[in-house]
Amino acid sequence: xxxxxxxxxxxxxxxxxxxxxxxxxxxxxxxxxxxxxxxxxxxxxxxxxxxxxxxxxxxxxxxxxxxxxxxxxxxxxxxxxxxxxxxxxxxxxxxxxxxxxxxxxxxxxxxxxxxxxxxxxxxxxxxxxxxxxxxxxxxxxxxxxxxxxxxxxxxxxxxxxxxxxxxxxxxxxxxxxxxx
Amino acid sequence: xxxxxxxxxxxxxxxxxxxxxxxxxxxxxxxxxxxxxxxxxxxxxxxxxxxxxxxxxxxxxxxxxxxxxxxxxxxxxxxxxxxxxxxxxxxxxxxxxxxxxxxxxxxxxxxxxxxxxxxxxxxxxxxxxxxxxxxxxxxxxxxxxxxxxxxxxxxxxxxxxxxxxxxxxxxxxxxxxxxxxxxxxxxxxxxxxxxxxxxxxxxxxxxxxxxxxxxxxxxxxxxxxxxxxxxxxxxxxxxxxxxxxxxxxxxxxxxxxxxxxxxxxxxxxxxxxxxxxxxxxxxxxxxxxxxxxxxxxxxxxxxxxxxxxxxxxxxxxxxxxxxxxxxxxxxxxxxxxxxxxxxxxxxxxxxxxxxxxxxxxxxxxxxxxxxxxxxxxxxxxxxxxxxxxxxxxxxxxxxxxxxxxxxxxxxxxxxxxxxxxxxxxxxxxxxxxxxxxxxxxxxxxxxxxxxxxxxxxxxxxxxxxxxxxxxxxxxxxxxxxxxxxxxxxxxxxxxxxxxxxxxxxxxxxxxxxxxxxxxxxxxxxxxxxxxxxxxxxxxxxxxxxxxxxxxxxxxxxxxxxxxxxxxxxxxxxxxxxxxxxxxxxxxxxxxxxxxxxxxxxxxxxxxxxxxxxxxxxxxxxxxxxxxxxxxxxxxxxxxxxxxxxxxxxxxxxxxxxxxxxxxxxxxxxxxxxxxxxxxxxxxxxxxxxxxxxxxxxxxxxxxxxx
Numbered sequence: 001x002x003x004x005x006x007x008x009x010x011x012x013x014x015x016x017x018x019x020x021x022x023x024x025x026x027x028x029x030x031x032x033x034x035x036x037x038x039x040x041x042x043x044x045x046x047x048x049x050x051x052x053x054x055x056x057x058x059x060x061x062x063x064x065x066x067x068x069x070x071x072x073x074x075x076x077x078x079x080x081x082x083x084x085x086x087x088x089x090x091x092x093x094x095x096x097x098x099x100x101x102x103x104x105x106x107x108x109x110x111x112x113x114x115x116x117x118x119x120x121x122x123x124x125x126x127x128x129x130x131x132x133x134x135x136x137x138x139x140x141x142x143x144x145x146x147x148x149x150x151x152x153x154x155x156x157x158x159x160x161x162x163x164x165x166x167x168x169x170x171x172x173x174x175x176x177x178x179x180x
Numbered sequence: 181x182x183x184x185x186x187x188x189x190x191x192x193x194x195x196x197x198x199x200x201x202x203x204x205x206x207x208x209x210x211x212x213x214x215x216x217x218x219x220x221x222x223x224x225x226x227x228x229x230x231x232x233x234x235x236x237x238x239x240x241x242x243x244x245x246x247x248x249x250x251x252x253x254x255x256x257x258x259x260x261x262x263x264x265x266x267x268x269x270x271x272x273x274x275x276x277x278x279x280x281x282x283x284x285x286x287x288x289x290x291x292x293x294x295x296x297x298x299x300x301x302x303x304x305x306x307x308x309x310x311x312x313x314x315x316x317x318x319x320x321x322x323x324x325x326x327x328x329x330x331x332x333x334x335x336x337x338x339x340x341x342x343x344x345x346x347x348x349x350x351x352x353x354x355x356x357x358x359x360x361x362x363x364x365x366x367x368x369x370x371x372x373x374x375x376x377x378x379x380x381x382x383x384x385x386x387x388x389x390x391x392x393x394x395x396x397x398x399x400x401x402x403x404x405x406x407x408x409x410x411x412x413x414x415x416x417x418x419x420x421x422x423x424x425x426x427x428x429x430x431x432x433x434x435x436x437x438x439x440x441x442x443x444x445x446x447x448x449x450x451x452x453x454x455x456x457x458x459x460x461x462x463x464x465x466x467x468x469x470x471x472x473x474x475x476x477x478x479x480x481x482x483x484x485x486x487x488x489x490x491x492x493x494x495x496x497x498x499x500x501x502x503x504x505x506x507x508x509x510x511x512x513x514x515x516x517x518x519x520x521x522x523x524x525x526x527x528x529x530x531x532x533x534x535x536x537x538x539x540x541x542x543x544x545x546x547x548x549x550x551x552x553x554x555x556x557x558x559x560x561x562x563x564x565x566x567x568x569x570x571x572x573x574x575x576x577x578x579x580x581x582x583x584x585x586x587x588x589x590x591x592x593x594x595x596x597x598x599x600x601x602x603x604x605x606x607x608x609x610x611x612x613x614x615x616x617x618x619x620x621x622x623x624x625x626x627x628x629x630x631x632x633x634x635x636x637x638x639x640x641x642x643x644x645x646x647x648x649x650x651x652x653x654x655x656x657x658x659x660x661x662x663x664x665x666x667x668x669x670x671x672x673x674x675x676x677x678x679x680x681x682x683x684x685x686x687x688x689x690x691x692x693x694x695x696x697x698x699x700x701x702x703x704x705x706x707x708x709x710x711x712x713x714x715x716x717x718x719x720x721x722x723x724x725x726x727x728x729x730x731x732x733x734x735x736x737x738x739x740x741x742x743x744x745x746x747x748x749x750x751x752x753x754x755x756x757x758x759x760x761x762x763x764x765x766x767x768x769x770x771x772x773x774x775x776x777x778x779x780x781x782x783x784x785x786x787x788x789x790x791x792x793x794x795x796x797x798x799x800x801x802x803x804x805x806x807x808x809x810x811x812x813x814x815x816x817x818x819x820x821x822x823x824x825x826x827x828x829x830x831x832x833x834x835x836x837x838x839x840x841x842x843x844x845x846x847x848x849x850x851x852x853x854x855x856x857x858x859x860x861x862x863x864x865x866x867x868x869x870x871x872x873x874x875x876x877x878x879x880x881x882x883x884x885x886x
Binding site: 014021024025032036042049061062114118119134136164165168175 | 187189190191192193194196197199221224225227228229230231232233234235236239240241245246248249250252253256257259268269271272879883
């Protein structure tokens with residue numbers, strides 16, 4: 001993180017709205033990716049991003065070190081997304097099954113079928129993994145930036161993405177074989 | 181060192197994401213060439229990567245996404261007031277947090293002080309702040325009061341005319357006096373309004389005696405007078421214009437100076453004159469010049485033939501200053517006090533009450549005239565009427581008294597002739613104090629009382645016997661000078677003299693200082709005698725000793741016999757036996773000094789003497805009759821008893837240990853109680869602090885966990 005960024009974060013923490021809006025400009029897409037990775041739903045993800053910024057602004061004074069602001073905001077977004085996800089899971093099983101059935105039947109192309117499978121495999125991953133995958137594929141971020149955005153330590157992402165992809169690979173083995 | 185094969189998942193992911201270093205990539209390629217399993221995985225990983233890329237391509241946020249987020253943020257978190265921002269920033273700063281911590285500590289400290297009952301230090305500050313505003317308010321209220329009373333409650337013209345009428349009838353001379361008073365009060369208070377009032381009085385003899393007119397309170401007469409004076413030329417003006425004129429006018433509101441006060445003046449003068457009679461005549465002359473008179477005169481002849489006295493003179497108040505001036509010519513002025521008593525309020529109050537009482541009287545008279553048939557009613561009315569009339573008379577008397585008091589100023593002149601202070605003679609006063617110890621107090625007491633004769637007068641004699649049987653006596657007598665030495669010697673012989681004190685004082689008569697030709701006389705001698713029993717006399721010599729004997733009680737009996745042989749008395753004795761069988765007898769004896777030696781010798785027969793100690797009070801100055809002075813001997817006779825005491829052995833030790841253990845336990849319980857009592861008041865703040873600290877640390881921990 002360069003010093004200009006750090007100054008911007010510090011100013012934002014100290015209540016400078018312009019600095020904070022700058023942060024919103026730069027961080028809203030990564031945050032969207034994080035939320036989308038977890039929720040797989042654009043509208044909900046957008047809501048999460050909005051809420052996360054508002055919440056971060058209101059309680060910005062809790063952050064002591066400017067370096068941690070980014071990680072902290074993305075943590076807020078992740079938690080918010082979990083909350084929504086958890087609430088969604090309490091929807092009765094019947095509805096989910098119906099949805100699933102609706103999604104599964106009918107005439108869909110092999111591509112759609114594969115995408116659906118990939119998505120459901122993605123949904124089985126832990127939330128942090130999903131966020132990391134989304135940041136990588138949605139934002140095309142390099143590992144270092146992702147680590148910084150998620151507030152992870154250096155080199156941790158390699159393991160996370162490795163495990164995430166491996167897990168999906170195993171789950172999707174037949175579908176992948178069909179792709180060849 | 182883990183091989184690539186072990187970490188294949190990680191490495192493959194990094195490879196498809198282009199995050200491998202050159203070395204790693206090379207190593208991976210080498211490995212893939214030789215490991216078919218990993219090759220298959222690599223293939224799958226590439227497919228996986230592609231599939232994921234596909235599913236996310238469509239999901240990228242649209243072009244206006246950031247803007248939307250920004251607007252949403254602005255809508256949901258509008259800028260707050262700058263004060264709030266400032267406060268938030270303030271809370272963030274370390275300095276503020278330190279200050280808050282300090283304040284918290286201070287609050288705890290103050291609370292502790294409060295709980296322990298020490299005084300807080302605010303009251304002074306609070307009082308000083310409260311002290312001034314009410315005063316200012318009072319002044320203001322008084323001023324407005326005056327304005328309103330001057331403006332609103334002013335009576336209509338008709339009434340005013342009535343006053344003017346009443347004024348015409350009133351005594352002109354008194355008005356003159358009042359005018360004079362007004363001048364004086366002007367000089368005292370410097371009020372412009374009183375000048376005005378004074379001029380009005382001078383200008384028209386028809387000034388009102390307004391205080392008789394209405395029952396008004398003390399603040400009003402001034403305003404009333406001002407109104408009257410300004411109103412004299414314009415009697416036809418309406419009440420409303422009057423109110424306008426008077427209300428806001430500064431003279432009415434600013435003046436608190438009375439123009440029509442009842443002032444009682446008096447003075448006191450101390451003079452030193454050559455001749456008392458001449459001075460009194462002179463004063464009489466001055467008094468009549470000042471249209472006054474000598475009220476009382478008294479004189480008193482001193483022992484040296486000089487006169488001292490007091491003359492009370494009444495003069496007209498306006499002449500008082502002149503009169504005092506003239507008095508200085510009569511003699512040397514030693515002291516002068518001039519005072520003024522303002523009885524206006526009292527006068528007006530009494531006057532108002534008088535009016536009420538008179539109105540009451542009228543009403544009662546009307547009731548009587550109606551001729552009720554009921555005798556009881558009539559009687560009640562009569563009774564009430566009598567009471568009211570009595571009140572009226574009393575109040576009229578008071579008013580009259582105050583009038584006369586105010587009419588004349590009282591001057592009290594104390595006169596003293598010169599050379600008062602040379603003494604005419606001297607008196608030699610002798611007082612003697614004598615303290616005696618007597619064998620039989622009552623007998624000595626009676627003997628002294630028997631000395632009474634015309635030249636020896638007993639002024640006071642008391643005999644005390646307290647509940648322990650101790651007797652003491654006090655006698656005071658006056659003895660003619662020529663008899664005194666003989667009588668004192670006689671009294672001294674009645675017992676042993678403890679203390680004798682003779683005090684002689686020369687008292688000057690009729691003044692102080694030296695006088696060459698003054699005679700000296702010897703006055704009666706006052707003798708105070710106190711008699712106490714011999715027992716109470718402190719011994720000249722005290723001896724303590726111990727005697728070990730096998731049979732204690734027998735030895736004690738022998739001891740008593742020995743003492744009696746030597747003319748001694750047993751003052752106290754006691755006998756004790758302790759649990760180990762030891763016996764103690766304590767005997768305290770008193771013998772005359774002359775028999776002390778022989779008694780001590782005979783004591784040897786009782787047994788072995790131990791621990792002999794002798795204490796002698798040397799009184800080198802005192803002339804005492806040493807042979808008969810008392811000597812005290814305290815003797816303890818004791819036996820050995822059993823050697824081994826009961827309180828040894830296992831049981832006793834156990835019991836002692838248990839008792840000590842219990843005591844220690846009780847002591848620590850007590851200490852715990854004290855500690856609790858001390859800590860309880862602190863528990864609440866400490867709990868608060870711990871709660872806050874835990875909140876903070878939890879917040880930090882959760883942040884770290886994220």
